[in-house]
Amino acid sequence: MGTRRARWRRLWGDRSRGVLGPWRRIREPRACIRFKCALTNTILDILRRRPGWVEVKEEGEWDFYWCDVSWLRENFDHTYMDEHVRICHFRNHYELTRKNYIVKNLKRFRKQIEREAGKLEATKCDFFPKTFEMPSEYHLFVEEFRKNPGITWIMKPVARSQGRGIFLFRKLKDVIDWRKDGVRTDDQKDETQVENYVAQCYIENPYLIGGRKFDLRVYVLVMSYIPLKAWLYRDGFARFSNTRFTLSSIDDHYVHLTNVAVQKTAPDYDPEKGCKWMIQRFRQYLTAKHGAEVVETLFAEMDNIFIKSLQSVQKVIISDKHCFELYGYDILIDQDLKPWLLEVNASPSLTASSQEDYELKCHLLKDTLHIVDMEGRLTGKEKRIGGFDLMWNDGPVSRAEGNVDTPENGSFMANTHLGYNNDRKKQLKQLFKPLHTQQKV
Amino acid sequence: MMLEQDTGLSLAIAQIVQRLKGSSLHSQLERQARGSLHKPEIKLESLKEDIKEFLKTSGWEKRLQNAVYSELNVFPSPCHPAAPPEHIKEPLVYMRKAQGSWEKRILKSLNSMCTELSIPLARKRPIGEQKELLNKWNEMGTDEPDLTLFRPVYAPKDFLEVLMNLRNPNYENGDQPSFRNHLGLIQVPLKVKDIPELKDYFSELGLNTGQLGIDDSTQVPPELFENEHVRVGQTVLTEQDSAAAQQYVRQGCPTALRAELWALILNISNQPEDILYYEQLKSSVIQHDLLVDSLIYKDVKLTASNDDYYFVFEDYLYQVLLCFSRDTSVLEHFSYNSATPPKSYIRGVIPFHGFSMYVAPLCFLYHEPSKLYQIFREMYVRFFFRLHSISSHPSGIVSLCLLFETLLQTHLPQLFYHLREIGAQPLRISFKWMVRAFSGYLATDQLLLLWDRILGYNSLEILAVLAAAVFAFRAVNLMEVTSLAAAEAVLADLSTLKVMPLLQIFLFATVT
Numbered sequence: 001m002g003t004r005r006a007r008w009r010r011l012w013g014d015r016s017r018g019v020l021g022p023w024r025r026i027r028e029p030r031a032c033i034r035f036k037c038a039l040t041n042t043i044l045d046i047l048r049r050r051p052g053w054v055e056v057k058e059e060g061e062w063d064f065y066w067c068d069v070s071w072l073r074e075n076f077d078h079t080y081m082d083e084h085v086r087i088c089h090f091r092n093h094y095e096l097t098r099k100n101y102i103v104k105n106l107k108r109f110r111k112q113i114e115r116e117a118g119k120l121e122a123t124k125c126d127f128f129p130k131t132f133e134m135p136s137e138y139h140l141f142v143e144e145f146r147k148n149p150g151i152t153w154i155m156k157p158v159a160r161s162q163g164r165g166i167f168l169f170r171k172l173k174d175v176i177d178w179r180k181d182g183v184r185t186d187d188q189k190d191e192t193q194v195e196n197y198v199a200q201c202y203i204e205n206p207y208l209i210g211g212r213k214f215d216l217r218v219y220v221l222v223m224s225y226i227p228l229k230a231w232l233y234r235d236g237f238a239r240f241s242n243t244r245f246t247l248s249s250i251d252d253h254y255v256h257l258t259n260v261a262v263q264k265t266a267p268d269y270d271p272e273k274g275c276k277w278m279i280q281r282f283r284q285y286l287t288a289k290h291g292a293e294v295v296e297t298l299f300a301e302m303d304n305i306f307i308k309s310l311q312s313v314q315k316v317i318i319s320d321k322h323c324f325e326l327y328g329y330d331i332l333i334d335q336d337l338k339p340w341l342l343e344v345n346a347s348p349s350l351t352a353s354s355q356e357d358y359e360l361k362c363h364l365l366k367d368t369l370h371i372v373d374m375e376g377r378l379t380g381k382e383k384r385i386g387g388f389d390l391m392w393n394d395g396p397v398s399r400a401e402g403n404v405d406t407p408e409n410g411s412f413m414a415n416t417h418l419g420y421n422n423d424r425k426k427q428l429k430q431l432f433k434p435l436h437t438q439q440k441v
Numbered sequence: 442m443m444l445e446q447d448t449g450l451s452l453a454i455a456q457i458v459q460r461l462k463g464s465s466l467h468s469q470l471e472r473q474a475r476g477s478l479h480k481p482e483i484k485l486e487s488l489k490e491d492i493k494e495f496l497k498t499s500g501w502e503k504r505l506q507n508a509v510y511s512e513l514n515v516f517p518s519p520c521h522p523a524a525p526p527e528h529i530k531e532p533l534v535y536m537r538k539a540q541g542s543w544e545k546r547i548l549k550s551l552n553s554m555c556t557e558l559s560i561p562l563a564r565k566r567p568i569g570e571q572k573e574l575l576n577k578w579n580e581m582g583t584d585e586p587d588l589t590l591f592r593p594v595y596a597p598k599d600f601l602e603v604l605m606n607l608r609n610p611n612y613e614n615g616d617q618p619s620f621r622n623h624l625g626l627i628q629v630p631l632k633v634k635d636i637p638e639l640k641d642y643f644s645e646l647g648l649n650t651g652q653l654g655i656d657d658s659t660q661v662p663p664e665l666f667e668n669e670h671v672r673v674g675q676t677v678l679t680e681q682d683s684a685a686a687q688q689y690v691r692q693g694c695p696t697a698l699r700a701e702l703w704a705l706i707l708n709i710s711n712q713p714e715d716i717l718y719y720e721q722l723k724s725s726v727i728q729h730d731l732l733v734d735s736l737i738y739k740d741v742k743l744t745a746s747n748d749d750y751y752f753v754f755e756d757y758l759y760q761v762l763l764c765f766s767r768d769t770s771v772l773e774h775f776s777y778n779s780a781t782p783p784k785s786y787i788r789g790v791i792p793f794h795g796f797s798m799y800v801a802p803l804c805f806l807y808h809e810p811s812k813l814y815q816i817f818r819e820m821y822v823r824f825f826f827r828l829h830s831i832s833s834h835p836s837g838i839v840s841l842c843l844l845f846e847t848l849l850q851t852h853l854p855q856l857f858y859h860l861r862e863i864g865a866q867p868l869r870i871s872f873k874w875m876v877r878a879f880s881g882y883l884a885t886d887q888l889l890l891l892w893d894r895i896l897g898y899n900s901l902e903i904l905a906v907l908a909a910a911v912f913a914f915r916a917v918n919l920m921e922v923t924s925l926a927a928a929e930a931v932l933a934d935l936s937t938l939k940v941m942p943l944l945q946i947f948l949f950a951t952v953t
Contacts, residue, residue, distance in 0.1 A: 210753035210804070211579060240753060244580040281750055284696055284886055288806055291697040356749070421659055 033374045035064040038071060041351045042358065046365045052375065064374055069093070069347060081322045086372050090225070090323045093346040095313045097327075099158045099198045102309070102344065103131040109312035125312075127305045127341050129201040133158075141199050145172060152202040168202060175199070203340055206245065207333040209285065213245040214238045215342060216279065216331040218418060220306050220391070221368055225319035227394035230310055231371060232303070234387045234422040235360050236279040276357065283419030294337060302331060302339045303416050307392055309341060326368055363387055363424060370428070377432060385431065386424040389415050457512045465714050466508050473501055500681065507683035511708040514687075514899050515823055533833045535609055540831040543603050547791055550594055555732060558590055562732045571727050578723070581763075582746070582755035588739045593794035597876045600793070600829060601626070601869070604839055607831070624861055625846030626868045631833055633844040636852065639906060640948055643898065645691040646941070648949050653693025654890040654941030667695075674698045683708055691897035693890050693941070700806040706896050707819040711812045719811035722764035729767075733791065737762045741797045750885055754804035758797050761814050766790065771822060790826075795873075798880040799825050802888050824901055828876050836901040841875050842868055844905040849912055852951065856916050865928040871908040874935075878904060887940045907940060910947035914938070 034056045037044045043066050047053055056062050065087045072089050081087070095101045106128050114122035132141035134155075145153070155175070156166050169175060206213045219233035277285075286295045306329060328348025332340045350365070352358035367386030371378075383390045383397060390397045397415040461467055474492050477483055483491040496502045531537045555562060566574070577584065605626045612630050634642060646652065651666035661667070670692065677685045678701050686705045694702050704710070726734075741758045745751040765771070771790065800817050807813035827837045834840065849867055850857045860867050874882050878901070879891060894903050911932065912919065918931045 211756055212753060244583065244756070275752075277750060277753070281885060285805055287696045288699060289808065292695075354749075423659070 033064055034062045036062045037066040038068040039350060042361045043350050043365050046362060085322055087322055088324060089346060090325050091318045091320060093325055095316045097344050097346045099156055100133045100196055105312045124304055125308055129203060129340055131198050131200040134197040134199055152204055154200050154202040155197055156200060158196045158198060203332055203334055205335040207335050208245055211244040212240045214240045218329045218331060219364055220327045220329055221371060221388060223324050225314050225317045228310055228314055228392055230392045231388040232391040232416050232418060233364055234417050234420050238277040238279060238282045240275045242275055279419045298337050298339060299418055303414055305339060305341050324372055383415055384427060386428050387422045389417050391416050457509055460512055461508060470501060503681055507708050510683045531832050536831055536833050539607055543831060547594055560732055564730050566728060566730050574727050580756050581759040586738060588735060591735050591739050593740060594791055596794040597873045601872045604842060624850055626866050627843045627846055631840050631843055633840055633847055643948060646944055648945060651692060652941050671695045687897055690893045694893045703896060707816060709815045709819055715815055716811045719814050722767055725767045726763045731766060733766050734763055736792050740792055740794060744795055745797045745801045748881055751801040754801060757804050757813060758800050760810045761800050761817055762797060764814055795877050798877050802880055802885060805885060824895060827901060841901060841905040844902060845871055845908045848909040853913055853916060856919060859920055860928060863923055865925040867912060870929055870932050874908055875904045882935045883938060884936050891940050907944060910943040913947055914943055
């Protein structure tokens with residue numbers, strides 16, 4: 001096995017160098033791709049249905065593993081992986097996804113930009129609400145708090161998701177009490193370690209639709225950090241709060257958190273009711289209300305959030321070639337149509353809440369696997385695969401053919417299509433057709 | 442001949458002048474004219490011409506034009522001066538009678554619900570309740586009143602039964618029902634357009650004309666059609682010309698311009714007096730509770746709130762529909778509507794199951810409650826009312842049903858016959874689409890493209906054409922079904938359909 005692989009490599013070269021003759025594939029044709037999957041939802045369905053992919057039992061060797069982050073933490077460092085093997089997380093993704101680390105990385109990145117390109121350029125990093133780590137930055141937080149009396153803050157645990165352990169406050173007294181208070185809420189009883197929290201400025205003027213607050217879930221696929229190669233999915237959705245937005249009820253946990261996970265436990269939650277809008281519908285709604293130009297600007301600012309956030313962790317994340325990661329970005333829009341980054345999820349929920357949601361996630365995951373390309377069908381020059389558009393390839397990617405435009409050139413149009421029509425089936429057919437005919441030769 | 446035309450024209454002018462007299466536009470024009478007297482360009486010798494010129498350059502003439510155009514669109518052309526008012530409502534006696542007995546049935550049903558539940562038709566709210574409602578005005582959707590005992594007064598299929606039984610007593614067919622005769626459910630002899638006439642009527646939808654909904658798809662470079670179309674739209678808006686806007690939207694509205702274009706066509710400008718009128722309606726909602734309100738609540742909860750896209754607008758729907766049910770100016774349209782408002786109510790439109798879906802799509806375009814209200818009211822008095830009253834009007838639901846059945850029978854006879862044989866009369870499936878103007882069945886962006894054309898052609902006939910086009914599109918699958926339930930299943934989900942290609946293919950690309 002080992003010598004055969006080495007011979008292929010000598011003859012045909014490394015995939016990462018992009019060597020591809022017109023009559024041969026660069027990857028070793030495999031009889032089947034052995035996969036393991038730690039989840040039991042949509043991703044498992046997709047993997048099982050993929051032609052030529054076979055699920056391996058507990059101890060078997062695998063070529064592809066859709067793992068969960070706990071396995072990664074315990075096993076990545078002492079697992080040998082052949083060159084072709086792929087795994088769906090980066091070793092230290094938490095630099096991007098844990099609330100206290102992303103803050104640190106963004107602050108550092110911002111300073112770097114300010115040094116290199118000036119104050120104006122650095123403001124492009126101002127998409128993350130002011131955040132302070134607790135308890136280490138408690139005094140800095142108090143200073144900021146006193147400077148802005150009356151605004152609302154949100155306290156979030158760094159590591160937990162699905163809206164647990166979060167509360168809002170306006171008075172310093174609430175924080176002081178909470179600090180002193182040894183007794184935490186019920187859902188902390190199972191945690192034995194001391195947790196870190198962050199205090200974040202709460203966005204009090206969210207954009208409302210029908211009187212309801214919402215956030216956007218957008219999918220970004222990163223294939224490598226060095227060089228940075230990232231894809232943006234055209235579909236996504238707006239998640240609505242079931243209740244009307246008002247600041248007067250800070251204790252109403254359910255109003256402020258728009259995560260579907262929390263909405264599900266709200267008293268008037270109706271599982272039959274979709275609280276999501278596909279992002280295409282959202283984009284159309286905004287265009288009808290504000291005009292196309294304003295909406296273009298908003299979406300361009302969101303592109304900026306994705307790219308800058310990834311760039312800020314580029315140097316700290318271990319860019320192992322075996323790794324890729326599908327991130328779920330949570331974005332909040334305020335009334336001035338400024339987008340804010342709330343959070344980046346390394347394990348965005350793949351459980352479907354409705355038929356439409358199921359289809360979205362199926363297509364998202366299928367296209368992710370197309371890009372990972374275990375089957376070795378791609379040339380590496382593609383700018384679009386299914387519903388994914390190549391957003392960053394060690395530099396901005398232009399929509400125009402041949403990459404003639406640059407951002408300095410006035411007519412640069414970014415190759416992102418968030419909220420556009422996702423005619424992925426057609427595109428995939430066209431994409432894979434020439435490769436199939438090549439095979440036959 | 443000429444004399445008749447002249448009298449017709451002068452009669453029309455007289456009627457329009459009569460209607461516009463005393464309107465706020467009239468007083469504004471007078472005020473403007475009077476104000477212009479101070480201007481240097483107005484000279485005493487040529488007073489009339491100078492004032493006319495002033496009104497032209499300041500855009501007031503255009504506003505008057507738009508108002509006249511609006512009147513022409515909404516009100517029927519005057520017939521013989523001696524025609525009685527009932528004749529203007531509806532010229533055919535048997536239709537009037539049928540509408541009358543349908544109304545009686547609805548009222549009876551409503552009254553018996555009242556008695557059963559021992560709820561008054563209307564009551565004044567106590568002050569405490571009024572205050573509470575005022576506080577909750579922007580979030581009435583959070584209210585969860587007990588509506589289990591209320592039933593919708595009727596559903597579209599009940600109405601279809603009534604239409605199926607319409608007969609013209611003066612029409613004796615004589616023939617035995619055979620394949621040559623009309624095989625559908627509607628058995629009244631109204632004139633409907635055939636495909637050559639429709640091709641002519643909807644000529645702007647032809648294959649050689651650019652369309653939004655087709656020529657703006659991602660594969661088509663925007664320079665070919667979309668950019669120019671948007672530019673023309675912006676010009677139309679700058680000129681504020683209703684008639685031009687109506688012509689323009691036949692090719693579809695760009696998303697960013699749609700709200701303004703529709704407002705221009707419907708001649709809605711949201712003047713202070715309009716806002717005031719809406720506020721007055723709002724206060725009458727606060728003061729009185731009507732039985733009809735519970736029906737509205739129920740309808741919204743059952744339909745719009747359960748829709749994946751419209752649930753967000755629940756609160757707006759209450760704010761519009763509760764006011765609408767108290768709006769006496771809507772009564773005005775009953776002069777050309779075959780229906781008559783019941784005498785026991787403040788006004789007359791009794792909501793049926795799905796009524797709130799007329800309003801829901803408009804929430805995508807208008808966010809300010811009083812403007813949303815006016816747009817909806819105007820859409821109702823121009824179009825939607827025809828979908829649930831019995832009349833002989835070419836855009837009335839009876840004509841639409843007949844048009845649908847005729848198109849299907851003429852151009853897809855095999856399909857029609859097959860469906861009829863298995864007990865799946867096509868109209869039974871398409872009726873609910875047409876009654877709701879496809880709201881809730883099509884994806885929102887497609888629905889708005891369809892409603893663009895309703896406004897552009899000032900007619901609802903396109904609903905029947907689309908219904909036939911949908912059947913044509915799914916004909917292959919429909920030929921294989923063997924029951925009504927299976928046919929319903931094939932046509933259950935229209936959310937992926939693209940409206941404009943379907944219409945184009947059916948009208949212009951099918952061999953007849």
